[in-house]
Amino acid sequence: MDKMSNPFAVLASRRLSPKPNGLSTISKKRKASPEDNDDDRMSASPTASPNLANRHIPGGQPTQSRTIKRARTSVTGRPLPLPRLLETLDANGLKTLLRTLCERNPQLTAEISAVAPKPTVNSSLNLLHNYENAVRQSFPYGGNPEGDYAYNRVRPALLELLDALSDYTPHFLPPNESLSNGLEFLDGATAIIHRLPNWENPIHNHHKNIAYEEISKAWILLLKETAKRGGGISLQYDGWDGKLQRHNEQSGGRLEPAIAELRIALGWLSNDHNNQSHQQTRTGNPLGFRIETPGAPVALQIW
Numbered sequence: 001m002d003k004m005s006n007p008f009a010v011l012a013s014r015r016l017s018p019k020p021n022g023l024s025t026i027s028k029k030r031k032a033s034p035e036d037n038d039d040d041r042m043s044a045s046p047t048a049s050p051n052l053a054n055r056h057i058p059g060g061q062p063t064q065s066r067t068i069k070r071a072r073t074s075v076t077g078r079p080l081p082l083p084r085l086l087e088t089l090d091a092n093g094l095k096t097l098l099r100t101l102c103e104r105n106p107q108l109t110a111e112i113s114a115v116a117p118k119p120t121v122n123s124s125l126n127l128l129h130n131y132e133n134a135v136r137q138s139f140p141y142g143g144n145p146e147g148d149y150a151y152n153r154v155r156p157a158l159l160e161l162l163d164a165l166s167d168y169t170p171h172f173l174p175p176n177e178s179l180s181n182g183l184e185f186l187d188g189a190t191a192i193i194h195r196l197p198n199w200e201n202p203i204h205n206h207h208k209n210i211a212y213e214e215i216s217k218a219w220i221l222l223l224k225e226t227a228k229r230g231g232g233i234s235l236q237y238d239g240w241d242g243k244l245q246r247h248n249e250q251s252g253g254r255l256e257p258a259i260a261e262l263r264i265a266l267g268w269l270s271n272d273h274n275n276q277s278h279q280q281t282r283t284g285n286p287l288g289f290r291i292e293t294p295g296a297p298v299a300l301q302i303w
Helices: 007-016 022-027 034-043 082-087 091-104 107-115 121-137 148-171 179-194 202-230 233-237 240-250 256-283
Strands: none
Touching: 091 107, 121 148, 121 179, 148 179, 148 202, 179 202, 179 240, 202 233, 202 256, 233 240, 233 256, 240 256
16 A cells, blocks of 8 residues: 555654754854845944954043053151252351262262362451451450450350461462462451450450461462572562562561562562672673774674
8 A cells, every 4th residue: 555545554654754954054154245244243242242342443432441540649747859969058057068968978078089170369368367257356345455354255266267367368379379369368367367356465465466476388389489480579469579578567576587588589580680780880781782983893792
């Protein structure tokens, strides 16, 4: 019997045929074409791609991760910078600061001395004049200006002046300074010593007498060096011999050792002057040429 004549056979065949499998259905799906892939990529959200998250889009708003954070200005206390701190210090404060640094670090003394500019004659004398003014202002009002009470009031300022004078004087002596600067400084320093106060008690005048002795030694050293280099000509032509003579008179003869050295420095000049005068008398003219009769050859006299 065939299937058409037997309906039960048809039903049996339908029951025995397997149901379609899901995997086979998916495998039979149509393969996506390149055009479909492009459409899918265009339709996808930009945030779905990890590369687009960190990519900057020109003309668009910056992303949160690309936003530049500005530093917040906070008001807090802080010390002054060193240049501003030094501006607040006066001369005494700077001296105290440098002195403290040198005491704590002795190696800085030579370095600061090498870097600091050299003092000039005018600046040094001005500082000494300031010390001298401090001495004058220390005198008490009224009373005996030469008595013991006045001396006790003036003594601290007087010692500061003498200490400064003993420090500045060697600085302007050779070979540390030139002869011209040394002579100029000694001239002003000696004038300051002349103006130091005199006291009734001879013991109190000891400081002034010592100052004259020290300044006289300085004059002697300068005169010796000047005689070696210039033969004393600069001393006479620049008028230093007359200045030293006046200083000796004002000191009451306490610069006599320096005057003796001045005579030694100028001694060769007077001897040379006597030799030239003798030569002029012998030859008849100051240039040393022998005067002969007109028309005769002129002989050069060697002297």
